[in-house]
Amino acid sequence: MSAPGLLRTERARLTALYGSLLLLAGGGLVALVYVLVGQGLYASVSGVVRTVSPAYRLPVPGETVDVGRSPEPARTMAPGETPTPEELKGYAFTQDLSDAVTDATRHRLLMYSLLALAVFAVLSIWLAWWMAGRVLRPVGVITETARRLSGENLHQRISLDAPPGELKELADTFDAMLGRMEHLVSAQRRFAANAAHELRTPLAVQRAAAEIGLAGEPSPQKVARIRERLIGVADSSEHLVESLLLLAVSQEGLEPGSTGPVDLAALAAAELAADPPHALTVVRTLAPLTVTGDRALLGHLVRNLLTNAVRHNRAGGRIVVETSSDGELAVSNTGPVIGPADVPRLLEPFRRRAERQHTAGEGAGLGLSIVAAIARAHGASLAAEANAEPEGGLTVRVRFPLPDGQGAVRGAPGSKIG
Structure with a gap:
């Protein structure tokens, strides 16, 4: 030098x-x-x-x-x-x-x-x-x-061997930041790989249907079946793309001027009335709850919670939807027993309780990750907890900050997602 x-x-x-x-x-x-x-x-x-x-x-x-x-x-x-x-x-x-x-x-x-x-x-x-x-x-x-450091060696740490002090605290803080960065990079890589896999599967189905199903001179009945199959795959792909776009929009946060008072109790009642669950018992306790946010995003939040509760339920099961005046929306269901260690993974994109079978109505595994992103965009807290046996299932509690004059916001309790 x-x-x-x-x-x-x-x-x-x-x-x-x-x-x-x-x-x-x-x-x-x-x-x-x-x-x-x-x-x-x-x-x-x-x-x-x-x-x-x-x-x-x-x-x-x-x-x-x-x-x-x-x-x-x-x-x-x-x-x-x-x-x-x-x-x-x-x-x-x-x-x-x-x-x-x-x-x-x-x-x-x-x-x-x-x-x-x-x-x-x-x-x-x-x-x-x-x-x-x-x-x-x-x-x-x-x-x-x-x-x-680079994307390949984020696992390295400083691990400074020094007596307690400001520089030791700085090194430990840097190590903690590296841990968070490693987790985010790993999550981003998993997201990219899973998104590529999810998008490649319907494309492969469409290609196979076109090349094999329509080869030669297929009968009108076969063409109709292939047509129906291609439309179903296209619908699934469209839903996946819309879910990815919604997740991206939610992670960007709320746009200025897009927020206003939203009655979550009325929103939940409207979603239940528009698409009532069949063969399931619905228990609703909808106390008045008005929060400040984007009505469209909050509608997706409620819709995804209800869809998740219906899709992962058991025959003759139950769904419980609750809103409370202290800022909490809770959706619980019955269903398969979930281990506590598996619950945090369900909030990650493309993560499911079981491997995907690529069956109709299965979903892409983005519902709860979209709910978490929308909750963060609104400054709300969300946590998940598995229900105890023998009911099984999950419960989700989302606690929103209340507008001024509606009471103090309490700390978010442990939420259950279903």
Whole structure:
């Protein structure tokens, strides 16, 4: 990396910041020591000099002074008496000596302090560079992992081995994001493969019917049967394409201006009246429930829930449709016993409880995934739970946020889908 590029790295910025702070602290410490030592240095040096050389101390009236360097005995200054010229000369010599020693000490202290500060600057910059590298190491690991990732190795994780902290939390969050991305990519691949398979099957049937059934000179009765078969396959393909388009529209969310008040209780009653289930007992408890949303999409949501409840029911079974004033729509049915582990898969596109048999009225396995997408588009929550034996079946509870003034929205309970 070039020098200009290196200076633009976070490590260089942190090094400059840490180094500047350490140098600032070191310079402040040197200045503080120099000022504090300098304030009392002259008094200390002067006291030492006077103690070592008493003759160079200026006498105070009434004080007995031992000249020390002279064979003369100590004398006592009388009040009002002035020092002799020799004593004044000794005092001046003491002053000059104290000043010289003080200046030399201050100069030596300053030189050593600046030298120590220079060494400290080098060490602080190296320490700041090393410390910045240690701090940013997890970021480098995250960057390298992100650079290696592609659609083929989303299973890789950072798994940062570090003590708890912000960077450890960042790495764990990145790992969790990779898990979600892996799940979404896998779901997208399954969706593409399943959609291709679902669309290829009717095309293959149509081709076989045209090539084999209409080969030669078929009778009018055979042509009628093939015609009916082709129309049925075309209807199935058209329904599949419409379901895929509806799923795509639901996943895009609601368009501005397309929402308004929708009475889900009336919508459910209308769907039941338009296509009443035959040979099934319908139990309805439809309390008033008005939500804000797209009426067409909510109609598909109710219709798919009811269709799913009828299609996967047993002979003489039961369907329960409920709406409540606290924002919940629930549809339950009786039917085959479903394991709890299989319930989440039923909300995925093209996922069924059993393998597809390609029989009439079987469906493409998109009903509940469309319901989930429409619920998400409306800010509603949906969950599924298998009914207990011996009834079996599923129950779906979709909880919608209520408009202002209709009560607080409670947390979504576990839903059962049927």
